[in-house]
Amino acid sequence: MTLKFYTNPMSRGQIARWALHEAGADYDQVLLEYGTTMKADDYLKVNPMGKVPAIDHDGKIVTEGAAICAYLAEAFPDAGLAPAAEEQADYFRWLFFAAGPLEAAITNRSLGFEVAPEKEMTAGYGNYDRVVDVLDAKFQTDDYVCGSRFTMADVYVGAHIVWGMQFGSLPERDSFAALGKRVTGREAYLSAKALDDALIAEIS
Numbered sequence: 507m508t509l510k511f512y513t514n515p516m517s518r519g520q521i522a523r524w525a526l527h528e529a530g531a532d533y534d535q536v537l538l539e540y541g542t543t544m545k546a547d548d549y550l551k552v553n554p555m556g557k558v559p560a561i562d563h564d565g566k567i568v569t570e571g572a573a574i575c576a577y578l579a580e581a582f583p584d585a586g587l588a589p590a591a592e593e594q595a596d597y598f599r600w601l602f603f604a605a606g607p608l609e610a611a612i613t614n615r616s617l618g619f620e621v622a623p624e625k626e627m628t629a630g631y632g633n634y635d636r637v638v639d640v641l642d643a644k645f646q647t648d649d650y651v652c653g654s655r656f657t658m659a660d661v662y663v664g665a666h667i668v669w670g671m672q673f674g675s676l677p678e679r680d681s682f683a684a685l686g687k688r689v690t691g692r693e694a695y696l697s698a699k700a701l702d703d704a705l706i707a708e709i710s
Contacts, residue, residue, distance in 0.1 A: 509533040510562040512552060514540065515705035518571050521665040522559035523702060525575045527694035528661055529582035533561075537705070572605035572662050579658035587658040600644065600651045601659040604666050607631035608641060612666070612675045638677060641667075645681035649688065656692075664689035 511526060511533045513519030526533055538544040538558055545556045553560045553569045560569045561577075568577045579588040589597035611634045614621070621629045631637050644651075651659040668686045670676025689695060 507564050508562075509564075510536060512536045512538055512549065512560040512562075513558050514538055514544070515702040515709070517558050519559035520698070520702050521571045521662060522561065522574045524665065524695055524698040525578050525658060525661045526561075527698040528587055528658065528692070529578040529585045531578060531582055570605075571665075572601055575658045575662045576601065587656075589652060589657055589659070593652040593655070593657065596648075596652045597657055597659045600663055603641070604663045607637050608666055611637040612670060616675055638679075642679045642681050645685050649685075656689075660685075660689055 509526075509531055511519075511522065513523065513535060514537065538549060543549060544558065550556055552562065552567055555569065557569075559571065559574060560567060561574055563577075563581060568574050579585070607630070610629075611631050614629075615634050621633050623633075626632045648654075650656050651663055664685060667676060667682045668690060671678060671682055671686060676682060690699075
């Protein structure tokens with residue numbers, strides 16, 4: 507079995523690398539640059555969007571961070587990161603909440619776009635404050651997405667919260683800080699982050 511990981515260290519590829527390390531997957535990395543190799547014909551055959559991350563697992567291509575996380579949890583079951591039957595509702599609900607409403611709300615706010623109250627139905631996620639409050643409420647009562655157990659959903663949701671607080675796109679909330687502390691202390695997170703930090707230092 508082969509697994510090729512396409513990334514740039516200054517990208518959402520950091521989430522996928524963390525997921526790979528949590529899964530215990532052996533992989534070969536392919537580093538791509540914005541505007542050049544990321545838009546080259548060879549890579550566009552992998553991901554026509556011309557963006558990272560992407561993985562090629564025995565000829566099967568997976569793109570999009572949330573999809574990569576969910577795929578790796580299933581492809582490497584020995585890691586125990588896929589949801590049990592009773593965990594699936596929370597697992598998929600919050601995985602897609604982060605990929606949909608949370609990312610849309612953060613992106614729009616970062617770009618200076620605020621949804622007018624009369625347009626909230628059209629936006630889908632409503633408004634930024636509501637998204638943040640809903641996420642905050644979730645982690646006021648639960649340590650992880652599925653309650654007391656870490657799953658692959660915590661990689662994706664946790665990465666958004668950690669980055670959001672780091673870059674100021676999410677407010678400081680006690681629940682966010684507590685979750686961030688729990689996930690960033692994990693061995694897989696630390697090993698993946700060390701690799702990306704070293705790569706960033708090389709190109710800076």
